[in-house]
Amino acid sequence: MKKIVAINASPRKGWNTDMIVMEAAKGAESAGAYIKKTDLYKIEKFTGCISCFGCKREKNLGQCIYKDGLAPVLEEIRKADGLIIGSPNYLGDFSAAFRSLYERLVFQYITYNTEVQSYNDHRIPVLLIMTSNAPDDSYMELMNKYKAVFDSFIGPTEILAVGETMQVSDYSQFNWTMFNAEDRKVKQETVFPEQCRKAFEAGVRLAAE
Numbered sequence: 001m002k003k004i005v006a007i008n009a010s011p012r013k014g015w016n017t018d019m020i021v022m023e024a025a026k027g028a029e030s031a032g033a034y035i036k037k038t039d040l041y042k043i044e045k046f047t048g049c050i051s052c053f054g055c056k057r058e059k060n061l062g063q064c065i066y067k068d069g070l071a072p073v074l075e076e077i078r079k080a081d082g083l084i085i086g087s088p089n090y091l092g093d094f095s096a097a098f099r100s101l102y103e104r105l106v107f108q109y110i111t112y113n114t115e116v117q118s119y120n121d122h123r124i125p126v127l128l129i130m131t132s133n134a135p136d137d138s139y140m141e142l143m144n145k146y147k148a149v150f151d152s153f154i155g156p157t158e159i160l161a162v163g164e165t166m167q168v169s170d171y172s173q174f175n176w177t178m179f180n181a182e183d184r185k186v187k188q189e190t191v192f193p194e195q196c197r198k199a200f201e202a203g204v205r206l207a208a209e
């Protein structure tokens, strides 16, 4: 049975990113995979890369050696057959928790050699998800930049952008004049289910790879 690691890099469990990640996970599960889900903001304290270069030393080449909350997550990804990872867009990028995992996951595999680029000999398919306030295609350049890195160091990566999400359940509680609350509600009821369906199908594809 294939093991897929699903990661929610949003602090809001049960909200947009988590829901889309869970749909993708359900898709993979429907195709026979076992899912190990992690909410990054609920695990033990962790940090991004601390630049110790332990992963570049002969005895642990390609392995992040820093022991904190991310260590077991990195270990699970190392043993997995696929990775689903979703994050909200925060200030034009992936969330800080996503970036910490990304730094540790990718940097351990970078060789700094011209002959061989990566220490990773267990490449796995990746589904990279970003939710945002902006329309779906707004962050394509950004997502493709991350996709290129995942493609090189983790495995073949599919991207899914889920824009114009409902950020709060009651917009009237905030003085947010740039949003049309009614429009967001309609999108939540009509477009979001379609995005969930796309995530589910991407999960099915991931498990089949």
Ligand SMILES: Cc1cc2nc3c(=O)[nH]c(=O)nc-3n(C[C@H](O)[C@H](O)[C@H](O)COP(=O)(O)O)c2cc1C
Pocket (backbone or CB within 6 Å): 010, 011, 012, 015, 016, 017, 018, 087, 088, 089, 090, 091, 092, 093, 131, 132, 133, 134, 165, 166, 167
């Ligand atoms: C700190 C913060 C920064 C944000 N920055 C952006 C941004 O730059 N662009 C954007 O489109 N949405 C931005 N958003 C909106 C979120 O990306 C969007 O609401 C997302 O779907 C929230 O995901 P969640 O429901 O899983 O928490 C921001 C939200 C927060 C809390």
